[in-house]
Amino acid sequence: MKITAKDVEHVAVLARLELSEEAKEKYTQSLNDILEYMEVLNGVDTKNVEPTAHVLSLKNVFREDESQQCLDKKLALSNAPEEENGCFKVPRII
Amino acid sequence: MSVEFEVVIGLEVHAELKTKTKIFCSCPTEFGGEENTHVCPVCLGLPGTLPVLNERVLEFAVRAGVAVDCEIANFSKFDRKNYFYPDLPKAYQISQYDLPICKEGKLEIAVDGEKKIIGITRIHMEEDAGKLLHSGNTITSSHYSLADYNRTGVPLIEIVSEPDMRSPEEARAYMEKLKTILEYIDVSDVKMEQGSLRCDANISLRPVGTSKLGTKAEIKNMNSFKALQKALEYEIERQQEVLEEGGTIVQETRTWDEEKGITVSMRSKEEANDYRYFPDPDLVPIIIEPDWVEEIKNSLPELPDAKRKRLVEKLGLSEYDAGIITESRALAEFFDKTVTLFNEPKTVANWIMGDFMRLLNVESIEVKDSKVTPEKMAALLENQADGKISGKMAKTVFEEMFVTGKTADEIIKEKGLVQISDEGSLGEIVDNIIEANPKSIADYQDGKKKAIGFLVGQIMKETKGQANPGVVNKLLQEKLSQL
Numbered sequence: 001m002k003i004t005a006k007d008v009e010h011v012a013v014l015a016r017l018e019l020s021e022e023a024k025e026k027y028t029q030s031l032n033d034i035l036e037y038m039e040v041l042n043g044v045d046t047k048n049v050e051p052t053a054h055v056l057s058l059k060n061v062f063r064e065d066e067s068q069q070c071l072d073k074k075l076a077l078s079n080a081p082e083e084e085n086g087c088f089k090v091p092r093i094i
Numbered sequence: 095m096s097v098e099f100e101v102v103i104g105l106e107v108h109a110e111l112k113t114k115t116k117i118f119c120s121c122p123t124e125f126g127g128e129e130n131t132h133v134c135p136v137c138l139g140l141p142g143t144l145p146v147l148n149e150r151v152l153e154f155a156v157r158a159g160v161a162v163d164c165e166i167a168n169f170s171k172f173d174r175k176n177y178f179y180p181d182l183p184k185a186y187q188i189s190q191y192d193l194p195i196c197k198e199g200k201l202e203i204a205v206d207g208e209k210k211i212i213g214i215t216r217i218h219m220e221e222d223a224g225k226l227l228h229s230g231n232t233i234t235s236s237h238y239s240l241a242d243y244n245r246t247g248v249p250l251i252e253i254v255s256e257p258d259m260r261s262p263e264e265a266r267a268y269m270e271k272l273k274t275i276l277e278y279i280d281v282s283d284v285k286m287e288q289g290s291l292r293c294d295a296n297i298s299l300r301p302v303g304t305s306k307l308g309t310k311a312e313i314k315n316m317n318s319f320k321a322l323q324k325a326l327e328y329e330i331e332r333q334q335e336v337l338e339e340g341g342t343i344v345q346e347t348r349t350w351d352e353e354k355g356i357t358v359s360m361r362s363k364e365e366a367n368d369y370r371y372f373p374d375p376d377l378v379p380i381i382i383e384p385d386w387v388e389e390i391k392n393s394l395p396e397l398p399d400a401k402r403k404r405l406v407e408k409l410g411l412s413e414y415d416a417g418i419i420t421e422s423r424a425l426a427e428f429f430d431k432t433v434t435l436f437n438e439p440k441t442v443a444n445w446i447m448g449d450f451m452r453l454l455n456v457e458s459i460e461v462k463d464s465k466v467t468p469e470k471m472a473a474l475l476e477n478q479a480d481g482k483i484s485g486k487m488a489k490t491v492f493e494e495m496f497v498t499g500k501t502a503d504e505i506i507k508e509k510g511l512v513q514i515s516d517e518g519s520l521g522e523i524v525d526n527i528i529e530a531n532p533k534s535i536a537d538y539q540d541g542k543k544k545a546i547g548f549l550v551g552q553i554m555k556e557t558k559g560q561a562n563p564g565v566v567n568k569l570l571q572e573k574l575s576q577l
Contacts, residue, residue, distance in 0.1 A: 014368055016178060053171045053193075058378040062149035065113050068120035068134075076133050079140075086129040087227065087240035090180040
């Protein structure tokens with residue numbers, strides 16, 4: 001698989017990043033280098049290996065359906081760049 | 095020559111689960127509440143927090159799965175669905191992608207008596223998003239939005255159907271059936287108007303006789319069964335027009351505008367969705383033992399189809415009556431309980447579908463909040479069956495009972511509602527009326543049989559409506575024929 005400048009632009013849009021032409025070129029190269037390195041792993045025979053869903057061997061970690069104290073409203077909103085009427089104020093969406 | 099089109103519809107239904115707390119944290123799920131007061135570091139997506147699955151969510155999802163004949167996955171996991179939208183503070187939604195908890199189920203619908211099986215592709219668990227209040231009249235004219243994260247993290251199951259429906263009526267029947275089942279198994283409040291049950295529809299047309307699916311539109315914002323049906327009817331017309339004019343359908347999301355009765359394109363300039371799902375490393379896999387699934391299966395209540403069948407086959411109700419009574423679990427249980435106390439299923443069914451449902455509708459009261467209980471209804475029906483009160487009196491008593499919650503005996507006593515069925519005392523009154531109305535008697539003997547109605551009326555008036563009409567009629571006929 002070869003990453004093109006177009007792929008980089010697509011990923012940049014999805015990540016809400018603005019890239020200069022220079023950066024695009026650089027990332028195209030870096031991403032291709034990474035994929036090339038991953039090709040090494042593709043050489044390993046994984047025919048009898050289950051796909052990994054989680055790196056730890058934990059399973060079935062649950063909590064009981066019991067409610068606990070929520071955050072104080074003031075504290076909850078303390079990270080909001082702007083607030084209005086007890087809500088997080090965000091830029092227009094579309 | 096015009097082409098005949100076949101409609102293809104699939105539904106994606108979201109149901110909020112009625113757990114006490116959110117799916118991955120201990121905040122309450124309660125509806126309403128002051129903005130941003132049901133939030134914590136986990137559902138606000140603050141760094142360093144870890145989500146932990148609520149065990150009830152898993153149980154409810156499996157309950158829903160077995161209720162619609164799904165296969166329950168032995169191995170399941172959560173994935174991140176990445177998108178930037180401020181209704182989710184983490185910039186991703188925790189959902190399930192390739193290994194959902196349930197798959198390959200089905201349910202049966204009936205439209206105009208015609209039965210049909212609709213396939214269910216999958217059911218998965220996910221978190222709900224927050225609510226955005228827009229500053230302008232519409233989302234596009236707003237300068238900014240306000241985010242309330244109380245709903246963020248409320249547990250949802252998404253139930254995805256196969257594209258098996260061929261008409262808006264079938265889609266509506268499917269949705270109604272699903273709602274009934276979810277209500278029966280007690281996993282969701284299923285209130286479409288409040289948003290605890292929501293539905294998106296995928297709809298496309300294709301020439302009759304072809305098997306390739308046409309390009310679909312996804313319709314959102316249908317907040318009632320009626321809206322679902324109307325939106326689909328409109329969309330069929332719209333797509334048909336486009337196709338007949340030689341145009342092509344654009345794959346897009348459209349929103350139903352209830353007021354204007356049309357669907358409107360919601361497509362923003364953003365490119366097609368690319369959610370870049372990947373396994374959520376914060377949550378560990380779920381392994382389900384078949385024994386536990388069996389246990390849940392055995393704990394399910396009698397489901398609507400089985401209940402309907404029993405009411406028809408064992409209790410002799412019509413398909414129609416059984417269908418209405420089993421549409422709501424609360425009503426069906428009310429019926430069952432009443433019948434155990436007063437064993438005349440048809441009479442009980444008539445009362446429930448008649449006066450009881452009418453008053454519940456008029457007063458917007460739910461069965462569980464009604465002051466009439468199965469015990470009280472059964473006692474009222476006993477009184478009527480004994481001939482102690484007439485059918486008309488029973489209605490009066492029922493209406494009073496519905497408002498005050500008093501028992502039939504109390505109301506009968508208070509209102510002095512006693513039906514006189516005793517032939518001796520009624521006979522005397524009948525004799526008096528006959529004597530006092532010679533003209534009517536003459537009319538009757540001249541062949542004007544209607545005159546008897548007037549006489550019955552006089553007797554009822556004399557007894558303040560307490561005379562048993564059946565006995566009065568019988569006595570009158572007897573006495574008049576002897577004259």
